[in-house]
Amino acid sequence: MMTASGTSGHGDELARYVDLAALGAVVVKSLSAQPWAGNPAPRVHETPGGMLNSVGLQGPGIEAWLADELPPLLATGARVVASIWGRTIEDYAEAAAMLAAAPAGVVAVETNLSCPNLHHGREMFAQHPDTTAAAVDAARACGRPVWAKLSPNVASLVPIAAAARDAGAEAVTLVNTVLAMAIDPETRMLRLGGGGGGLSGPAIHPVAVRAVHDVHHELPDLPIIGVGGVSKGVDAVELMLAGASAVQVGTASFADPRAVGRVALELETWCRQRGIAAVTELIGDVHAR
Numbered sequence: 001m002m003t004a005s006g007t008s009g010h011g012d013e014l015a016r017y018v019d020l021a022a023l024g025a026v027v028v029k030s031l032s033a034q035p036w037a038g039n040p041a042p043r044v045h046e047t048p049g050g051m052l053n054s055v056g057l058q059g060p061g062i063e064a065w066l067a068d069e070l071p072p073l074l075a076t077g078a079r080v081v082a083s084i085w086g087r088t089i090e091d092y093a094e095a096a097a098m099l100a101a102a103p104a105g106v107v108a109v110e111t112n113l114s115c116p117n118l119h120h121g122r123e124m125f126a127q128h129p130d131t132t133a134a135a136v137d138a139a140r141a142c143g144r145p146v147w148a149k150l151s152p153n154v155a156s157l158v159p160i161a162a163a164a165r166d167a168g169a170e171a172v173t174l175v176n177t178v179l180a181m182a183i184d185p186e187t188r189m190l191r192l193g194g195g196g197g198g199l200s201g202p203a204i205h206p207v208a209v210r211a212v213h214d215v216h217h218e219l220p221d222l223p224i225i226g227v228g229g230v231s232k233g234v235d236a237v238e239l240m241l242a243g244a245s246a247v248q249v250g251t252a253s254f255a256d257p258r259a260v261g262r263v264a265l266e267l268e269t270w271c272r273q274r275g276i277a278a279v280t281e282l283i284g285d286v287h288a289r
Contacts, residue, residue, distance in 0.1 A: 030057050
């Protein structure tokens, strides 16, 4: 069980609510090589089934993160997964290289590929196998395991996940937010300062389940981290049955900062009540039935 990037800050913000050392990992908010201001406000908007966000990947840059925010996070005993983003392949390479000398407590780098891609007409890197592969290959400069966080906003995830694997990704994270938009009928204005945004929360959980299922079915040896609308232990069970080896909790933490710890406990209780000795028994089990 992990936090999802973008939902628990860059450091130890959740430490007062959750024993971070008890989690599989803390995945921090995506970082670019240089500081980035993000999008104008308003940045978030509640929806009936979750939340729209257009934060715009605001961050302090990797150098400042390594110096100021990573040390107190590691002091909690947490295993840390750094998330990186960029607008060009060179951006990913630069960010990854800056992490090469990070402490051993940074156990992996999750490459956020759902970013505007200046090499491909401002579409996302994750919308094409070739750009996905190029960004993953660039991220290998970090010198530790690379995960590829992919987008559901594609016709088929399987060839893109396969391209990430072939380029050196040791796992894929499925999925990032779903492209969405909200308009205020009274003002006739867009509700987010950045225009459109990404939908997360319970509304996208079935999308995540389908994505994990389809990729695991075609690429059963590729580890998958499932994410999308997980707010209860049974949501994590569903993603694991579809094929996820691990699960991230994100948007639920905005309403309940204890959510990731609570979901982990609920998952453990669910398994114990059914005589399941290890959660690994769940992984991909729907495919065997």
